[in-house]
Amino acid sequence: MNILARVAQLRAAGRDVISLCAGEPSGGAPRAVSAKAAQLHASGLALTYTEALGIRPLREAVAAHYGRWYGLDVAPEEVAITTGSSGAFMLAFLAAFNHGDRVALARPGYPAYRNILTALGCEVVEIDCGPAERYQPTPALLEAAAHGPLDGLVLASPANPTGTMATRAEIEALAGWCAANGVRLVSDEIYHGITYPADPQSPDARGVCAWELDRTGVVISSFSKYWGMTGWRLGWALMPADLARAMDALAGNVALCPPAPAQLAAVEAFSNESYAEADAAVAGYAKVRRLLLENLGRLDWGAAAPADGAFYLYADLGAQLAGFAGSADYCRALLEQESVALVPGSDFDAVNGTRSVRLSFAAGEAAVAEAVERIIRFQARH
Numbered sequence: 001m002n003i004l005a006r007v008a009q010l011r012a013a014g015r016d017v018i019s020l021c022a023g024e025p026s027g028g029a030p031r032a033v034s035a036k037a038a039q040l041h042a043s044g045l046a047l048t049y050t051e052a053l054g055i056r057p058l059r060e061a062v063a064a065h066y067g068r069w070y071g072l073d074v075a076p077e078e079v080a081i082t083t084g085s086s087g088a089f090m091l092a093f094l095a096a097f098n099h100g101d102r103v104a105l106a107r108p109g110y111p112a113y114r115n116i117l118t119a120l121g122c123e124v125v126e127i128d129c130g131p132a133e134r135y136q137p138t139p140a141l142l143e144a145a146a147h148g149p150l151d152g153l154v155l156a157s158p159a160n161p162t163g164t165m166a167t168r169a170e171i172e173a174l175a176g177w178c179a180a181n182g183v184r185l186v187s188d189e190i191y192h193g194i195t196y197p198a199d200p201q202s203p204d205a206r207g208v209c210a211w212e213l214d215r216t217g218v219v220i221s222s223f224s225k226y227w228g229m230t231g232w233r234l235g236w237a238l239m240p241a242d243l244a245r246a247m248d249a250l251a252g253n254v255a256l257c258p259p260a261p262a263q264l265a266a267v268e269a270f271s272n273e274s275y276a277e278a279d280a281a282v283a284g285y286a287k288v289r290r291l292l293l294e295n296l297g298r299l300d301w302g303a304a305a306p307a308d309g310a311f312y313l314y315a316d317l318g319a320q321l322a323g324f325a326g327s328a329d330y331c332r333a334l335l336e337q338e339s340v341a342l343v344p345g346s347d348f349d350a351v352n353g354t355r356s357v358r359l360s361f362a363a364g365e366a367a368v369a370e371a372v373e374r375i376i377r378f379q380a381r382h
Helices: 002-012 031-043 056-070 084-096 111-119 139-146 168-181 241-254 260-270 272-294 327-338 365-380
Strands: 079-082 102-107 123-128 152-156 184-188 218-222 235-238 312-316 356-360
Touching: 002 327, 031 260, 031 272, 056 079, 056 260, 079 084, 079 241, 084 111, 084 184, 084 218, 084 235, 084 241, 102 111, 102 139, 111 123, 123 139, 139 168, 152 168, 168 184, 260 272, 272 365, 327 356, 327 365
Parallel strands: 102 123, 102 152, 152 184, 184 218
Antiparallel strands: 079 235, 218 235, 312 356
């Protein structure tokens, strides 16, 4: 957030800044969603509160999405529409965990998991997941690092910041371990659909939904990434039966309801045309990903996480860190000198992240290609 604030300052001063910080698709919402929103506002319809867990047509559309992508039979009553995936995490964590409960997270990982859980009084147990595990937790790592009983595990596949994905067998092993040990699994699947599979026809090409294996966990997803609807602030959760009543009651108190106009328009995200637009955007990310991977040698960084999905490259800076106090110092200098904004790995890993950076390639091919040249020019001077 500090980097983004500085980006805004530099742009206001007239600097041509390329920001590769935010995990924000540049293309925006599908056309049908935007057209529906425009129609709603032009109609003069009174946009009032909705049901706490979302309007019925949208819950039905999300439920049908799980049949389309995963062959799952999900009831609309099992879907909670939330104010972004952030709202879904808040509801799930409040409903599933008590003050003092111990919840495991992969490190490196999305910092909001840790921050929300800590704010709610939970003990966060960080699992050091490195290249050997492809940055994903395993039952063996959980056993070794937990040092006592766990109450929850947050799994992200594809993960932020690494983009790595767990295989079906790996998720099945984790789900089985959680079931055997009384651990609640919370599966973050917001980057499903933004994947780069070797076999696009594989049934797991878009990602493996945890509910395909066990319905006692919570599945969380969002309209922000695959559909490019970040500012619309809509996400959802699949609720296991024992948490549904609590999540319903909490939803009415935490946010009252998700944004009404966004809900009404988001039904159009599940049209064939909207799916096709989103898939076209993913094809664009794949092209930029190839550009980045082809230029890794020129960047001369260290080891990079395998970018199986999402739109991030997470890499060790290797020899390029020489002369800098850490990745945050490198990122500050790069921004000031070459107007390229990256995120230091310390945001995602307080232990080992001082050597790493995260680059978001959601900004598009032209922006990323120019940023690569600027980074190489910057490094040549240091």
